[in-house]
Amino acid sequence: xxxxxxxxxxxxxxxxxxxxxxxxxxxxxxxxxxxxxxxxxxxxxxxxxxxxxxxxxxxxxxxxxxxxxxxxxxxxxxxxxxxxxxxxxxxxxxxxxxxxxxxxxxxxxxxxxxxxxxxxxxxxxxxxxxxxxxxxxxxxxxxxxxxxxxxxxxxxxxxxxxxxxxxxxxxxxxxxxxxxxxxxxxxxxxxxxxxxxxxxxxxxxxxxxxxxxxxxxxxxxxxxxxxxxxxxxxxxxxxxxxxxxxxxxxxxxxxxxxxxxxxxxxxxxxxxxxxxxxxxxxxxxxxxxxxxxxxxxxxxxxxxxxxxxxxxxxxxxxxxxxxxxxxxxxxxxxxxxxxxxxxxxxxxxxxxxxxxxxxxxxxxxxxxxxxxxxxxxxxxxxxxxxxxxxxxxxxxxxxxxxxxxxxxxxxxxxxxxxxxxxxxxxxxxxxxxxxxx
Amino acid sequence: xxxxxxxxxxxxxxxxxxxxxxxxxxxxxxxxxxxxxxxxxxxxxxxxxxxxxxxxxxxxxxxxxxxxxxxxxxxxxxxxxxxxxxxxxxxxxxxxxxxxxxxxxxxxxxxxxxxxxxxxxxxxxxxxxxxxxxxxxxxxxxxxxxxxxxxxxxxxxxxxxxxxxxxxxxxxxxxxxxxxxxxxxxxxxxxxxxxxxxxxxxxxxxxxxxxxxxxxxxxxxxxxxxxxxxxxxxxxxxxxxxxxxxxxxxxxxxxxxxxxxxxxxxxxxxxxxxxxxxxxxxxxxxxxxxxxxxxxxxxxxxxxxxxxxxxxxxxxxxxxxxxxxxxxxxxxxxxx
Numbered sequence: 001x002x003x004x005x006x007x008x009x010x011x012x013x014x015x016x017x018x019x020x021x022x023x024x025x026x027x028x029x030x031x032x033x034x035x036x037x038x039x040x041x042x043x044x045x046x047x048x049x050x051x052x053x054x055x056x057x058x059x060x061x062x063x064x065x066x067x068x069x070x071x072x073x074x075x076x077x078x079x080x081x082x083x084x085x086x087x088x089x090x091x092x093x094x095x096x097x098x099x100x101x102x103x104x105x106x107x108x109x110x111x112x113x114x115x116x117x118x119x120x121x122x123x124x125x126x127x128x129x130x131x132x133x134x135x136x137x138x139x140x141x142x143x144x145x146x147x148x149x150x151x152x153x154x155x156x157x158x159x160x161x162x163x164x165x166x167x168x169x170x171x172x173x174x175x176x177x178x179x180x181x182x183x184x185x186x187x188x189x190x191x192x193x194x195x196x197x198x199x200x201x202x203x204x205x206x207x208x209x210x211x212x213x214x215x216x217x218x219x220x221x222x223x224x225x226x227x228x229x230x231x232x233x234x235x236x237x238x239x240x241x242x243x244x245x246x247x248x249x250x251x252x253x254x255x256x257x258x259x260x261x262x263x264x265x266x267x268x269x270x271x272x273x274x275x276x277x278x279x280x281x282x283x284x285x286x287x288x289x290x291x292x293x294x295x296x297x298x299x300x301x302x303x304x305x306x307x308x309x310x311x312x313x314x315x316x317x318x319x320x321x322x323x324x325x326x327x328x329x330x331x332x333x334x335x336x337x338x339x340x341x342x343x344x345x346x347x348x349x350x351x352x353x354x355x356x357x358x359x360x361x362x363x364x365x366x367x368x369x370x371x372x373x374x375x376x377x378x379x380x381x382x383x384x385x386x387x388x389x390x391x392x393x394x395x396x397x398x399x400x401x402x403x404x405x406x407x408x409x410x411x412x413x414x415x416x417x418x419x420x421x422x423x424x425x426x427x428x429x430x431x432x433x434x435x436x437x
Numbered sequence: 438x439x440x441x442x443x444x445x446x447x448x449x450x451x452x453x454x455x456x457x458x459x460x461x462x463x464x465x466x467x468x469x470x471x472x473x474x475x476x477x478x479x480x481x482x483x484x485x486x487x488x489x490x491x492x493x494x495x496x497x498x499x500x501x502x503x504x505x506x507x508x509x510x511x512x513x514x515x516x517x518x519x520x521x522x523x524x525x526x527x528x529x530x531x532x533x534x535x536x537x538x539x540x541x542x543x544x545x546x547x548x549x550x551x552x553x554x555x556x557x558x559x560x561x562x563x564x565x566x567x568x569x570x571x572x573x574x575x576x577x578x579x580x581x582x583x584x585x586x587x588x589x590x591x592x593x594x595x596x597x598x599x600x601x602x603x604x605x606x607x608x609x610x611x612x613x614x615x616x617x618x619x620x621x622x623x624x625x626x627x628x629x630x631x632x633x634x635x636x637x638x639x640x641x642x643x644x645x646x647x648x649x650x651x652x653x654x655x656x657x658x659x660x661x662x663x664x665x666x667x668x669x670x671x672x673x674x675x676x677x678x679x680x681x682x683x684x685x686x687x688x689x690x691x692x693x694x695x696x697x698x699x700x701x702x703x704x705x706x707x708x709x710x711x712x713x714x715x716x717x718x719x720x721x722x723x724x725x726x727x728x729x730x731x732x733x734x735x736x737x738x739x740x741x742x743x744x745x746x747x748x749x750x751x752x753x754x755x756x757x758x759x760x761x762x763x764x765x766x767x768x769x770x771x772x773x
Binding site for chain 2: 280426
């Protein structure tokens with residue numbers, strides 16, 4: 001529809017983001033719909049996925065490594081030692097005040113020590129050509145790998161968060177995860193040696209061809225010519241036809257690149273959909289629902305609730321991590337400053353609730369519908385405002401003010417949408433189907 | 438002399454700002470805690486409700502300024518706050534009637550309430566941005582400083598200046614008055630006591646003839662007062678920007694939980710705990726040590742425990758630690 005009204009290019013970029021949103025929503029849906037765990041930290045996992053994309057695909061910066069790599073490795077080693085010591089203490093000594101205090105002392109002195117040892121390294125790294133690099137860079141591998149690594153990163157974080165926070169009651173869990181994700185973002189934003197921070201990383205490698213290359217490739221030009229042969233045939237003048245063809249090739253190349261992304265993303269969505277559907281109707285899925293609906297009963301039946309909760313928390317977060325890596329892959333840049341809870345946590349939750357929690361198709365539908373509305377809210381509300389104020393002259397202050405604030409109507413739409421769905425269709429557009437065999 | 442200088446330095450850069458910021462957080466935290474204790478949900482629209490109240494105050498401030506009304510040395514906003522409060526309360530009651538009431542009657546689980554409050558958050562955010570726009574607004578007028586740093590230096594002959602902004606004094610003063618009034622109300626009046634009873638045990642309170650409608654109404658009225666004043670004071674001290682208010686929700690939550698959620702006094706102190714730890718941990722102590730240590734031992738680095746970028750992260754880490762080791766908060770609140 002947008003393809004016809006605006007352009008295929010915009011339509012495809014919306015479609016791609018819809019696919020990514022769908023993946024994120026599936027991740028959140030696994031946690032909320034299957035297990036009833038509320039995770040407001042989606043933003044953090046998305047950002048970690050993005051970080052994975054950077055670390056995997058960017059070429060390593062040799063000078064930075066030689067300048068400060070040793071210090072960084074030293075501090076990493078220190079962290080490992082610290083964790084091991086704490087584990088050792090936890091195992092060897094009984095729970096007591098002394099143990100708690102000594103662990104606290106180890107952590108504090110460890111942090112000071114790490115800061116002390118890493119400081120010169122960090123400064124040296126950030127001084128290496130700060131306008132272009134100023135960070136360690138990555139491994140220079142194809143960016144597709146980062147989708148898996150992003151999942152691992154996010155899963156790792158989820159393991160730590162889950163260990164810490166899963167025992168909390170639902171709404172505390174929501175607050176705790178929200179705050180933890182803010183901490184993650186703060187770290188990503190300010191540890192410039194690792195992520196370049198707010199200086200952003202641009203020009204990441206792509207899994208798809210570049211537009212510029214496509215425009216000079218013969219087979220692609222022929223393809224475009226074939227597609228538009230009817231239109232081109234109408235143009236008599238040879239020079240005009242060549243110009244029109246060039247225009248079409250430029251347009252076609254960006255559409256083609258976006259189509260490549262769509263294809264890749266679709267594969268991910270379909271794989272995830274098959275896996276989640278299988279999981280939902282497997283004995284494991286049944287057990288998760290049992291735990292969700294009655295924790296005590298499931299516990300009494302001998303199911304390890306804590307372990308399963310942790311597992312599903314990790315799985316869901318890993319899927320969100322994949323989506324984060326996909327997002328950075330499609331944008332080709334990593335901007336830590338753009339991770340805001342509104343866009344990456346609450347909007348995803350609107351998708352989950354609107355689409356239908358506990359239903360994978362609902363999650364995908366929610367991702368599509370909500371993202372589409374989120375993007376198209378401004379044009380739609382502009383149209384509505386113009387329609388309702390048609391009788392009022394253009395110079396009217398109220399009308400001008402309303403038109404100026406069109407971008408904010410999307411919040412209104414999302415909020416009202418969420419409230420209406422919660423009220424009149426609390427299970428979402430596609431409610432959970434429970435088959436009793 | 439150096440010692441006095443060091444003390445003044447700490448007062449100027451740590452103590453007074455932290456006290457001000459803490460007061461602003463404390464008001465918000467009591468708001469969160471009241472809603473949590475009595476209406477039983479975590480209100481994710483907190484920050485945006487505060488920004489709504491502040492927006493109303495700003496609109497009235499502008500109106501009074503256009504009429505030429507002012508309070509002389511005091512900011513005009515003080516005059517506008519009561520009107521802001523009225524609109525804030527009306528807005529809250531409206532939302533309660535159309536949104537929260539339904540779920541209260543359904544006895545929905547708290548998670549559902551939290552979800553609904555996210556819807557309210559979206560809507561409020563839209564309303565604020567549509568009416569006043571997303572930009573940065575300053576609406577402070579009147580005398581800016583009570584003591585200027587330079588005057589203080591001349592007066593005492595010290596190296597370090599002590600600047601005291603009138604908004605800082607105003608914030609601390611208003612907070613103390615408001616909070617003492619609130620505690621008097623909660624502990625001494627009949628309505629306040631019935632609110633506490635309702636919060637402790639809903640069924641028992643209903644049995645003893647407490648009118649739930651009245652409790653809910655009074656709660657929203659108090660919440661409206663706290664939200665508007667807290668928001669307006671923050672806006673006067675810094676500036677008004679809807680996005681900042683949304684972000685402030687997080688340290689406010691942290692303060693409420695650290696203090697023990699459902700416990701207003703805990704929330705009050707929690708605000709200061711969060712504010713002081715944020716500022717103490719991210720302040721660069723270099724100058725302080727330059728004063729108190731002999732010259733040979735002066736530090737070369739900034740002596741900063743964490744960079745200021747981690748300001749928010751500090752309060753969240755405190756919250757996480759509290760949640761793990763003492764889930765009911767420092768001052769016993771509801772157990773999770």
